[in-house]
Amino acid sequence: MPAATLLRESLAPLVDLIYPPRCPVCGESIAQQDGLCPACWSELVIPGAPACARCQRPIASDVAEGTMICAPCLAHPPRHDGIAAGTIYNDTARKLVLAFKHGRRIALAPMLARLVAARLPVLEGEWLIVPVPLHRWRLWRRGFNQAALIARELALGTGGTLTVDALHRHKRTPMLGGLGRKARAKTLSGAIAADPRRAASLRGANVVLVDDVLTSGATSEACVAALKRAGAKRVIVACFSRVLEEGKGGMPGWNPDNETPGAEAPGAT
Template identity: 65%
Template sequence: MQVPDRVAPIVDFIFPPRCPLCGAAVARQGGLCAACWPTLAIPSEPSCPGCGRPFAGAAAPGTRCAPCLAQPPAHDGIVAATLYNAAARRLVIAFKHGRRIALAPLLGRLISARLTASRSLGAGEPWLVVPVPIHRWRLWHRGFNQSALLARDIAARIGGELIVDAMVRRRATPILGGLGRTARERALRGAIALKAGTAARIRGASVLLVDDVLTSGATSNACVRALKRAGAKTVVIACFARVLDEALPPDRA
């Protein structure tokens, strides 16, 4: 939640701004200190136009990575603010599990900046902004959908139309963190669908699908398939942190 400008000085006086990673004093709430900014792994260029995967060396414009060539993705691009490392992990854990929802503007700002830099959204094209859904039981337990908080912030920054409840999890799924790619896909089969009455708004639209972390892509791919079945023209995935396959243990890739 963004603090209104008129009350920000009062909040800063009562709760002096601190870096969420190291606790050092910073200029504003939700900002990182100068020492911690470089610890985030910002994706480099050139990158694959299909999935945003950074190339290790030089690549001709339009060159796609081996995974995209072997199995073309259903989505139309991935934009990640950072690559998943120790700093990104600490921010995600604080945001999602530590319930520090005041971090949403920081993460949303980083994602939006990356979207602008990558030119993934085109010029002047209207976008629907849709969060990855969580099951109602998890929502009751956590109290919020972290992807919805990010989607709300991003929609305000890029001028997109937020549809916070466009999709639903029809059944609870196990925690996917310890599962491999095949097991994740099996667990999610049929679990995600469009909410009744939403298809008309999705048909022919360009959709920005928002999540906090992209690991194997099983959850986002299930969402992409549901959106494409409803007639979405374009679906671009935006996330704060992305785990590259080579960063995963073999049984998780």
């Protein structure tokens, strides 16, 4: 058992005594710090079949056909090699992300990572676990990279190699809400690049790119492009929650200018 996990488990009774565990979504008492109450668990939407063979987007069909391609992938074939989303973004997922990222409930990272890991394919061979990077000023202001926290737990659970500095965000970018595909790509042009010091490890590598929420996909596309330019062989995008365009309009608190849909405090990653 990793030393960090052993320490966390040994201190858990003391933490529970000082801070009785409560559901981060509704506040009900629960058994452990990184869980949810049964009612909130039941409100999470877990992706399932049938789904797009390229991006795993759920497809409304009575036939569980493994070769179906969704309309967005037909219109713009993705550069990634699949998406593994732990949940579909809804109000419950939104509250979890807000508690984790803006409420600084970083103890939720193991639970979020377990949901992501359940959707990953079997990772045969060696894999790098790479978080989506934050610009240094946003990292300084927030104090942590939420994607890196999930990536660390994924690495512990899958045996992959955590590589937090594989990508760098060199340019601070504005919020992407309301921009079209070409405008988003132009805004992110040159913003994210692979670290030259990781060139050898990225060349021919299999990579799991980790983020908390996949919204428009513009940031992940820029990261995938940077990894592929650096020679990565395969890149799977893994996220806790995935926003589906068709579900945004009916989401409570939806604001297209926020990095986290429905977040009270906007800000770009």
